[in-house]
Amino acid sequence: MEMLPFILATVFTAATPLLIAALGEHVTERAGVLNLGVEGMMIVGAATGFAAAVLTDSSVLGILAGALAGMALSAVFALMVLVFATNQVATGLALTIMGLGLAGLIGQGFVGQPRAAIPPVKIPLLSEIPVLGKAIFTGDFVFFLSLALIGFVAWGLNRSRFGLLLRAVGESHGSAHALGLPVKRIRLVAILFGGLLAGLAGAYLSLIYTRFWSPGMSAGRGWIALALVVFAAGHVWRLVLGAYLFGGITVAQLHAQAGAIGLPSQFLSALPYLMTIAALLFLSISGRKGAGAAGSLGQPFVPER
Amino acid sequence: MSFNLALVPRREVSLIRQVLTPVLALVVALLIGGLIVWLMGRSPAKAFDVFLREPLTDPWALQEVLLKSTPLMLISIGLIFCFRANRWNIGAEGQFLLGGIFGGGVAIATHGLAGPWILPLMMLAGVAGGMLYAAIPAVLRNRFGISEILTSLMLVYVAELLLDYLVRGPWRDPKGFNFPQSVPFTDAAQLQPLFEGGRLHAGFALALLVVLVAILVFRRSLFGFAVKASGEAPRAANFAGFNEMRITLVVFLISGGLAGLAGMIEVSGQVGQLRPGFGQGLGFTAIIVAFLGRLSPVGAMLSSLVIAVLLIGAESAQVSLKLPFDLTRFFMGMLLLCVLAGESLNRYRLEFRKETA
Amino acid sequence: MPARRKTLGIAYLGVVMSRTGFLAAVALSLGVAAPAFAQEKLKVGFIYVGPVGDFGWSYQHDEGRKAIEKAFPGRVETTFIESVPEADSERSIEQLARTGHKLIFTTSFGYMEPTLKVAKKYPNVMFEHATGFKRDKNVATYSAKFHEGRFIIGKIAGKMTKTNTLGYVGAMPIPEVIAGINAFYLGAKSVNPNVKIKIAWANAWFDPGKEGDAAKALLDQGADIITQHTDSPAPLQQASARGKLAFGQASDMTRFAPNHILTSIIDDWAPYYVERTRAVLEGKWQSQDVFDGLAKGKVKMGPYVNMPEDVKQLAEETEAGLKSGKIDAFMCPIVAQDGKTVECKGGDRLTDAQVVGMNFYVQGIEGTIPK
Numbered sequence A: 001m002e003m004l005p006f007i008l009a010t011v012f013t014a015a016t017p018l019l020i021a022a023l024g025e026h027v028t029e030r031a032g033v034l035n036l037g038v039e040g041m042m043i044v045g046a047a048t049g050f051a052a053a054v055l056t057d058s059s060v061l062g063i064l065a066g067a068l069a070g071m072a073l074s075a076v077f078a079l080m081v082l083v084f085a086t087n088q089v090a091t092g093l094a095l096t097i098m099g100l101g102l103a104g105l106i107g108q109g110f111v112g113q114p115r116a117a118i119p120p121v122k123i124p125l126l127s128e129i130p131v132l133g134k135a136i137f138t139g140d141f142v143f144f145l146s147l148a149l150i151g152f153v154a155w156g157l158n159r160s161r162f163g164l165l166l167r168a169v170g171e172s173h174g175s176a177h178a179l180g181l182p183v184k185r186i187r188l189v190a191i192l193f194g195g196l197l198a199g200l201a202g203a204y205l206s207l208i209y210t211r212f213w214s215p216g217m218s219a220g221r222g223w224i225a226l227a228l229v230v231f232a233a234g235h236v237w238r239l240v241l242g243a244y245l246f247g248g249i250t251v252a253q254l255h256a257q258a259g260a261i262g263l264p265s266q267f268l269s270a271l272p273y274l275m276t277i278a279a280l281l282f283l284s285i286s287g288r289k290g291a292g293a294a295g296s297l298g299q300p301f302v303p304e305r
Numbered sequence B: 001m002s003f004n005l006a007l008v009p010r011r012e013v014s015l016i017r018q019v020l021t022p023v024l025a026l027v028v029a030l031l032i033g034g035l036i037v038w039l040m041g042r043s044p045a046k047a048f049d050v051f052l053r054e055p056l057t058d059p060w061a062l063q064e065v066l067l068k069s070t071p072l073m074l075i076s077i078g079l080i081f082c083f084r085a086n087r088w089n090i091g092a093e094g095q096f097l098l099g100g101i102f103g104g105g106v107a108i109a110t111h112g113l114a115g116p117w118i119l120p121l122m123m124l125a126g127v128a129g130g131m132l133y134a135a136i137p138a139v140l141r142n143r144f145g146i147s148e149i150l151t152s153l154m155l156v157y158v159a160e161l162l163l164d165y166l167v168r169g170p171w172r173d174p175k176g177f178n179f180p181q182s183v184p185f186t187d188a189a190q191l192q193p194l195f196e197g198g199r200l201h202a203g204f205a206l207a208l209l210v211v212l213v214a215i216l217v218f219r220r221s222l223f224g225f226a227v228k229a230s231g232e233a234p235r236a237a238n239f240a241g242f243n244e245m246r247i248t249l250v251v252f253l254i255s256g257g258l259a260g261l262a263g264m265i266e267v268s269g270q271v272g273q274l275r276p277g278f279g280q281g282l283g284f285t286a287i288i289v290a291f292l293g294r295l296s297p298v299g300a301m302l303s304s305l306v307i308a309v310l311l312i313g314a315e316s317a318q319v320s321l322k323l324p325f326d327l328t329r330f331f332m333g334m335l336l337l338c339v340l341a342g343e344s345l346n347r348y349r350l351e352f353r354k355e356t357a
Numbered sequence C: 001m002p003a004r005r006k007t008l009g010i011a012y013l014g015v016v017m018s019r020t021g022f023l024a025a026v027a028l029s030l031g032v033a034a035p036a037f038a039q040e041k042l043k044v045g046f047i048y049v050g051p052v053g054d055f056g057w058s059y060q061h062d063e064g065r066k067a068i069e070k071a072f073p074g075r076v077e078t079t080f081i082e083s084v085p086e087a088d089s090e091r092s093i094e095q096l097a098r099t100g101h102k103l104i105f106t107t108s109f110g111y112m113e114p115t116l117k118v119a120k121k122y123p124n125v126m127f128e129h130a131t132g133f134k135r136d137k138n139v140a141t142y143s144a145k146f147h148e149g150r151f152i153i154g155k156i157a158g159k160m161t162k163t164n165t166l167g168y169v170g171a172m173p174i175p176e177v178i179a180g181i182n183a184f185y186l187g188a189k190s191v192n193p194n195v196k197i198k199i200a201w202a203n204a205w206f207d208p209g210k211e212g213d214a215a216k217a218l219l220d221q222g223a224d225i226i227t228q229h230t231d232s233p234a235p236l237q238q239a240s241a242r243g244k245l246a247f248g249q250a251s252d253m254t255r256f257a258p259n260h261i262l263t264s265i266i267d268d269w270a271p272y273y274v275e276r277t278r279a280v281l282e283g284k285w286q287s288q289d290v291f292d293g294l295a296k297g298k299v300k301m302g303p304y305v306n307m308p309e310d311v312k313q314l315a316e317e318t319e320a321g322l323k324s325g326k327i328d329a330f331m332c333p334i335v336a337q338d339g340k341t342v343e344c345k346g347g348d349r350l351t352d353a354q355v356v357g358m359n360f361y362v363q364g365i366e367g368t369i370p371k
Helices: A004-030 A038-056 A059-083 A088-110 A132-136 A141-158 A161-171 A173-178 A183-209 A221-232 A236-258 A265-285 B015-039 B044-057 B059-084 B092-109 B118-144 B148-168 B203-220 B222-232 B234-239 B244-271 B282-292 B297-321 B325-347 C014-018 C021-030 C057-071 C090-098 C109-121 C146-160 C175-191 C208-220 C234-241 C270-281 C309-324 C352-356
Strands: B005-009 B348-352 C042-047 C076-081 C103-106 C126-130 C139-144 C165-170 C196-201 C225-229 C245-250 C261-267 C289-292 C299-301
Touching: A004 A038, A004 A141, A004 A161, A004 A183, A004 A221, A004 A236, A004 C208, A038 A059, A038 A088, A038 A183, A038 A221, A059 A088, A059 A183, A059 B325, A088 B282, A088 B325, A141 A161, A141 A183, A141 A236, A161 A173, A161 A183, A173 A183, A183 A221, A183 C208, A221 A236, A221 A265, A221 B148, A236 A265, A236 C196, A236 C208, A265 B118, A265 B148, B015 B044, B015 B325, B044 B059, B044 B297, B059 B092, B059 B203, B059 B222, B059 B244, B059 B282, B059 B297, B059 C090, B092 B118, B092 B148, B092 B244, B092 B282, B118 B148, B118 B244, B203 B222, B203 B244, B203 B297, B222 B234, B222 B244, B244 B282, B282 B297, B282 B325, B297 B325, B297 C076, B297 C090, B325 B348, C042 C057, C042 C090, C042 C270, C057 C076, C057 C245, C057 C261, C057 C270, C076 C090, C090 C103, C090 C109, C103 C109, C103 C270, C109 C126, C109 C139, C146 C175, C146 C225, C146 C245, C146 C261, C146 C299, C146 C309, C165 C175, C165 C208, C175 C196, C175 C225, C175 C352, C196 C208, C208 C225, C208 C234, C225 C234, C234 C245
Parallel strands: C042 C076, C042 C103, C103 C126, C126 C139, C139 C289, C165 C196, C165 C225, C225 C245, C245 C261
Antiparallel strands: B005 B348, C261 C299
């Protein structure tokens, strides 16, 4: 039982970058834009964040810089899909491969440099609660930020006026345009928000999750974040569930290995992926398909005169 | 960013424009790339020479380019069917691996035997492996409405781990000192080089054949029309008597089968045994190839060659100019962006407007 | 200086399998005459499996490459190709061979077959393949006895643990890693009979996130010392974050956890690379198989810190013993997990070949090797 808070904390750290990046992409996709460049924005965020942290000797500034770098890359994406109306799938992929290269170039001079940990935040009183106190109310500040972001995105999309407009644009850009909504502007905001969070998730990787820079350190987490958005099928609660489920199984399978239970380690390593599919299957059979993707997801928007 | 820019569809797009735009995109990408090379303190002219001229003029390098383009061509042709129909198969990498595993499995099972039937059997097995694996996301989409983006992608990781399990466990070479690899294939299970001293094998000819068939299917067949219709106007396809679910399954089977074939060819013609990591991300690169080729079979053929040239050129650049590989990756992404923007300017005119929409 | 050559039993399998040991020995003694151009620079090429910036395996090889440039100023030119996938490496290796590189180091196990293929086509180019077991007249192999270092840190861990539970993050269950786990466990057990070892496989050489998570899982299961056979500093950092002790891998990782690192096992390829380059320059290069460690400086230990004086002394004594060859990580009798005693082919210790192909856990380790 005394291990539990540690295990939970491990799950939360493993899930936090996935959750943050996925929240950003969720908003982008609700606005009807599919950005497959999450992996690229994430790794650029990781490289830039680390480089900035070393140069300014401030991890907090580093995290900020990483987030902004992710946003800068998403601005390129926005230029392409909003102004030139290019195919979003292709543009996102181009962004990913460009990002991987760019991150390598940015991070070149920072290989092998260490960074000190950011001191954890303890919420007064709450962190004294047994088990949960250590697991939930003691953590790095980005973890708390991610909790706030869940609330912000859920509220923003479902309760705020801007969220209403954003979803209207995502559902049918044609009708939204006809109603006089600034389709492109709203989408620009959504894309930049997605980039900001992908960059933040990347900086989390290089400054908190593992505190150093190395090329390829995102190791496919951007793709997992994209998969989680699909898993969410339009609901923030499903997104959160998916991220923690994925993180939880990832950690659980390592425990199963350490406990020497005798299953092939490859099978255990495959579990997070298989369980995600299985969970979707379960939700589908039990009739909870969710709202599904936004109506005009992935389609280029070219207003008629 | 100014939102006074607007896109106005062009009525007609001249053939010259269609041909010139990708060329222009390449030139723009090269200029930007050259600028970066110059900023890094190297000669852009030399870089151009190494990246583009050398791989195309040196016979050895040219053979390597054709060899490298083979799997890209096969996979991207298959992906075109999916993407044209708006089915998002992101997991060609996994189907490629399964093709290698099935084809390689035949080679391992028939180890020590000889005969001209082994290679065709491996090919069939490779195609079957890729098809079976691609059928999973298709069926999950058709029966349960689960997004194929998610399932096809997740299955890539599963395929990698399956391969890992096989070459460490049941298929491990008993004489290989426990290293994770299968027995080396016998000659009967390997595609042999076409020319003395080179490595190019018949797989390339096969890839060209597949390109030709794909051109015919899209131009001439009702099925090709249905695929395009399903992507552009799903209801129209339904009216024409093509069931959406059937199309999903068939395009997935085609792309899975071709990726599987490519996997088998890679294992048999290049690697010569099963080992972890033979996928090399080719299945993902092929997605970029498909879009670089603007989802047309001829375009995919050409862009497989372009990407192969870049990949080979990147190695020469590391050797002779000490340019990092990351630069090539950055350049490939940028090239794709330029082509996409160019394509868009083909279809639309940019117009400045005084009022915002 | 001629390298101390240890001929492994397996040296005659693989490519040279058809030959008798005698013939192979003749081939070795004839060697390959290296053309010595006094005025022309010798071009030395490297193939890396990862980016040079991985700060692990490839990074350490690149440090060795830089040492060559430093050792022979103006006489050599070095080149590398990074991130070369093993399955598609034949072309990259040939690229180096055909651009005038006379000495080529291929630095990952998976380059074995491609290296041999290219070597056949370029008989005048000399190849050095790391960690492989197949040779040819112009292909030498070399590897390092990392398990010697693991034996030392096993002793340290056995002394330092309070929970008697040690955590081990493994990359892939290949023989090198298995031998490392055994050496570590035997070292620990020799000073602490109650010690237990828990192993978690990251199934990746380099995935900082996963490696860190694996370390955390081990800590959660009661391990208070973390050892890793993966490439990034993440497991060390995670242990340090929980106030637990750990070891560095591949390079001196002190700066990643100055207060919780005990020592590092350092791969130092520089002496070997410089020696082999010199051999080519002097026309004395021969195909050989070298498997050495602490004695030749290919494996080095970082400073012993954060431990009491007696433990430090024990570590230093062990290091000296291994260096002189007086002791070995695998002194007979070695009992495997299934209770059977392993045949002692090397007199009082296991042979190098037995270590290189190790695929069993020694008695006392729980669990099975992943298949």
